[in-house]
Amino acid sequence: MGQSVVDFPVAVVLPAGGCGERTGLGTPKQFCSLLRRPLISYTIDTFHRVSWIETIVVVVAKESLDLMLHIAQKFHHTKVIVVEGGSTRHRSIFKGLQAFCARAGAPPLPRPEVVIIHDAVRPFVEEELLLQLTLAAREQGASGATRPLVSTVIAATSEGYLDHSLERAKYRASEMPQGFLYDIIYQAYQRCSEFDFEFGTECLHLALRYSGTNARLLNGPPTLWKVTYKRDLAAAESIIKDTLSMSACIISGALGETAELASRLQENLAAHSMTVDVFPCVKGKNELLMKTRNFIQISETAASLCETREMVKIFEEASHALLYPVVIVWVHLSMSEEPCPTEKGAELTTIMDISTTFRKTNILLYGIQVIHSKVPELWERSVERLSQITAALVRDRNPALTGQLLQA
Amino acid sequence: MGQSVVDFPVAVVLPAGGCGERTGLGTPKQFCSLLRRPLISYTIDTFHRVSWIETIVVVVAKESLDLMLHIAQKFHHTKVIVVEGGSTRHRSIFKGLQAFCARAGAPPLPRPEVVIIHDAVRPFVEEELLLQLTLAAREQGASGATRPLVSTVIAATSEGYLDHSLERAKYRASEMPQGFLYDIIYQAYQRCSEFDFEFGTECLHLALRYSGTNARLLNGPPTLWKVTYKRDLAAAESIIKDTLSMSACIISGALGETAELASRLQENLAAHSMTVDVFPCVKGKNELLMKTRNFIQISETAASLCETREMVKIFEEASHALLYPVVIVWVHLSMSEEPCPTEKGAELTTIMDISTTFRKTNILLYGIQVIHSKVPELWERSVERLSQITAALVRDRNPALTGQLLQA
Numbered sequence: 001m002g003q004s005v006v007d008f009p010v011a012v013v014l015p016a017g018g019c020g021e022r023t024g025l026g027t028p029k030q031f032c033s034l035l036r037r038p039l040i041s042y043t044i045d046t047f048h049r050v051s052w053i054e055t056i057v058v059v060v061a062k063e064s065l066d067l068m069l070h071i072a073q074k075f076h077h078t079k080v081i082v083v084e085g086g087s088t089r090h091r092s093i094f095k096g097l098q099a100f101c102a103r104a105g106a107p108p109l110p111r112p113e114v115v116i117i118h119d120a121v122r123p124f125v126e127e128e129l130l131l132q133l134t135l136a137a138r139e140q141g142a143s144g145a146t147r148p149l150v151s152t153v154i155a156a157t158s159e160g161y162l163d164h165s166l167e168r169a170k171y172r173a174s175e176m177p178q179g180f181l182y183d184i185i186y187q188a189y190q191r192c193s194e195f196d197f198e199f200g201t202e203c204l205h206l207a208l209r210y211s212g213t214n215a216r217l218l219n220g221p222p223t224l225w226k227v228t229y230k231r232d233l234a235a236a237e238s239i240i241k242d243t244l245s246m247s248a249c250i251i252s253g254a255l256g257e258t259a260e261l262a263s264r265l266q267e268n269l270a271a272h273s274m275t276v277d278v279f280p281c282v283k284g285k286n287e288l289l290m291k292t293r294n295f296i297q298i299s300e301t302a303a304s305l306c307e308t309r310e311m312v313k314i315f316e317e318a319s320h321a322l323l324y325p326v327v328i329v330w331v332h333l334s335m336s337e338e339p340c341p342t343e344k345g346a347e348l349t350t351i352m353d354i355s356t357t358f359r360k361t362n363i364l365l366y367g368i369q370v371i372h373s374k375v376p377e378l379w380e381r382s383v384e385r386l387s388q389i390t391a392a393l394v395r396d397r398n399p400a401l402t403g404q405l406l407q408a
Numbered sequence: 409m410g411q412s413v414v415d416f417p418v419a420v421v422l423p424a425g426g427c428g429e430r431t432g433l434g435t436p437k438q439f440c441s442l443l444r445r446p447l448i449s450y451t452i453d454t455f456h457r458v459s460w461i462e463t464i465v466v467v468v469a470k471e472s473l474d475l476m477l478h479i480a481q482k483f484h485h486t487k488v489i490v491v492e493g494g495s496t497r498h499r500s501i502f503k504g505l506q507a508f509c510a511r512a513g514a515p516p517l518p519r520p521e522v523v524i525i526h527d528a529v530r531p532f533v534e535e536e537l538l539l540q541l542t543l544a545a546r547e548q549g550a551s552g553a554t555r556p557l558v559s560t561v562i563a564a565t566s567e568g569y570l571d572h573s574l575e576r577a578k579y580r581a582s583e584m585p586q587g588f589l590y591d592i593i594y595q596a597y598q599r600c601s602e603f604d605f606e607f608g609t610e611c612l613h614l615a616l617r618y619s620g621t622n623a624r625l626l627n628g629p630p631t632l633w634k635v636t637y638k639r640d641l642a643a644a645e646s647i648i649k650d651t652l653s654m655s656a657c658i659i660s661g662a663l664g665e666t667a668e669l670a671s672r673l674q675e676n677l678a679a680h681s682m683t684v685d686v687f688p689c690v691k692g693k694n695e696l697l698m699k700t701r702n703f704i705q706i707s708e709t710a711a712s713l714c715e716t717r718e719m720v721k722i723f724e725e726a727s728h729a730l731l732y733p734v735v736i737v738w739v740h741l742s743m744s745e746e747p748c749p750t751e752k753g754a755e756l757t758t759i760m761d762i763s764t765t766f767r768k769t770n771i772l773l774y775g776i777q778v779i780h781s782k783v784p785e786l787w788e789r790s791v792e793r794l795s796q797i798t799a800a801l802v803r804d805r806n807p808a809l810t811g812q813l814l815q816a
């Protein structure tokens with residue numbers, strides 16, 4: 001999408017120098033981890049995925065340079081250039097823009113026609129909005145995403161009393177991302193005052209004041225919100241987890257009993273808003289494997305753990321779990337009502353061992369034993385419990401519980 | 409707190425008629441469940457706990473009357489009066505205020521001097537702020553909580569271009585709660601226009617316009633934010649879970665080995681920001697039990713599950729888990745390196761059985777087995793894993809995993 005329409009160079013400047021005092025977490029919030037990956041890596045990835053974006057300039061404080069370079073390398077963010085920022089947000093953005101003119105010890109980057117400026121702490125941006133903003137910026141010189149006001153805005157007297165409230169319909173909240181013709185925003189920063197560099201908040205305002213450009217305003221979705229407080233990190237994690245747990249793949253084997261259980265599980269997980277496909281076997285289906293983040297493997301013997309290992313080998317070779325953890329729920333359907341406890345002990349040891357290895361590459365393995373009771377009520381209860389536990393494990397992606405053999 | 413200062417009648421009006429379209433969840437957001445309790449019950453409880461607040465009038469849509477009465481009864485919200493709302497937020501608030509004049513089929517409630525108006529979907533309000541608002545309302549006639557603006561506010565031209573941006577420092581976001589002298593806000597509603605009833609957003613504005621009262625503005629904390637989107641429910645749940653998992657009580661028995669493990673666990677959980685107290689036994693310490701929401705019971709035999717049952721009986725009698733789930737992590741320290749698998753199977757059956765019963769009264773029981781290896785590295789690994797699993801179980805409070813016997 002966008003590739004044929006955007007036939008001119010586009011780059012991103014991502015100021016990430018904030019110190020995150022409002023989260024109360026010590027770590028600047030752009031470096032806080034969600035599912036063991038820093039928030040800023042999610043933000044970078046939303047731009048990285050867009051084919052017509054060529055360069056992403058991330059501007060960080062001097063003390064975060066090494067960390068940021070490490071993150072870019074670890075998560076294969078190959079379009080990223082890291083530059084050192086200034087003492088305020090506007091100074092950092094200007095430094096990011098200057099990377100396209102000259103860089104210390106490196107040739108200047110090819111100058112883009114349009115530059116998108118964003119916040120490191122707004123990790124959810126859709127390509128469609130970026131496309132609209134980019135095209136609007138090219139046409140108008142500047143563009144910005146806005147949202148309706150959430151609260152009424154009021155003016156206070158200097159003594160702390162209500163003076164008047166603004167008519168809500170006439171105003172909007174200005175959000176990020178914003179798009180600019182490179183020359184327009186560069187000129188604005190060249191001309192703006194020390195006061196603007198120190199206290200200014202709005203790039204759109206600078207473009208208006210110093211380049212005479214009235215930005216085109218577009219309606220952004222609610223997901224553009226800014227991760228500000230600790231609770232926002234939980235909200236962001238929940239959005240990521242919701243997205244990751246929308247679908248799963250059951251590998252059921254060819255046998256009657258496991259296939260039957262697979263079909264029951266598929267039905268029950270639909271009630272947890274999970275779309276589940278069932279396959280007797282996934283050997284050779286590498287394309288399917290690479291599209292899937294949740295696997296439920298049902299079998300009657302522990303021997304199937306060999307297939308688990310083979311699958312994981314494929315994931316590891318393809319770095320499938322580099323950006324998001326992959327979950328494998330291994331389900332042992334025991335046809336005997338009194339399964340051998342020693343055997344169960346051996347299984348647990350195996351699962352715990354291999355799960356420790358898998359975790360190193362972000363693959364989370366959990367085991368569940370189900371006993372196929374001949375008493376219908378007991379069997380129903382087990383199927384219900386299996387569904388509940390599976391849904392919870394897939395949704396929560398909790399590393400502390402890997403390697404366990406749970407009982408359904 | 410506040411009891412001696414607030415020697416005049418104070419009531420709350422809580423409009424809860426919203427349909428929650430923005431969460432995309434079907435259920436109006438005030439009725440969405442967090443830890444199996446509707447959001448509105450959390451909001452009600454923040455007022456219920458305040459000794460000097462006498463009555464909480466909850467205003468709901470006609471179709472939610474039964475649900476709301478059921479919630480008030482189930483969670484013992486004895487100060488709550490439920491009344492039917494109008495077609496807009498302002499009509500609902502006015503109906504709430506009118507409950508103090510006349511009620512269909514019931515005598516009017518005693519008229520308060522100050523009335524606090526709040527949103528059902530802002531569940532975190534501290535007594536200190538309520539006190540300040542109440543006193544300011546009594547003195548000034550009206551008072552409101554405000555917050556700094558999160559985004560720059562801009563005015564758009566009718567064609568969708570930037571006209572100008574507001575100077576952020578001069579404006580504030582108006583939040584809830586707000587406080588009013590009853591007569592001031594009642595008069596404002598009596599005098600206001602149909603347009604205000606239909607499209608107005610601000611009670612403070614009505615008090616200014618129709619009663620000539622400039623509200624006193626107070627700075628509110630960030631926790632006053634409004635649960636608007638689905639992600640906000642996750643954020644709210646995370647705040648509740650953080651608060652619930654701040655502390656725990658270890659019951660370790662008098663024996664050397666379990667006491668030693670207790671002390672290791674206490675130390676490790678501190679790294680998870682959990683303050684843990686250790687007691688050899690909690691028999692007779694009912695006051696301690698009622699202050700605690702997380703219990704870690706360590707023992708060398710399954711016989712200790714009898715003590716668990718006794719403890720739970722006390723919780724049930726006192727409705728200790730009525731508002732928040734209570735977690736019990738039962739840890740079996742096995743001194744044999746090769747524990748009897750049949751015994752483990754029997755333990756699992758017992759734990760699963762009793763956990764099913766406990767869950768009915770919101771008490772979540774999880775089991776963990778730890779083998780006391782004589783190999784120091786293995787023992788260290790087990791203690792580490794025990795700490796990780798315990799912290800995860802206490803933090804997540806996941807009902808799907810109750811009754812399991814995990815392996816540390």
Ligand SMILES: [Mg+2]
Nearest residue numbers: 201202203204
């Ligand atoms: Mg800006």
Ligand SMILES: [Mg+2]
Nearest residue numbers: 609610611612
């Ligand atoms: Mg209002």
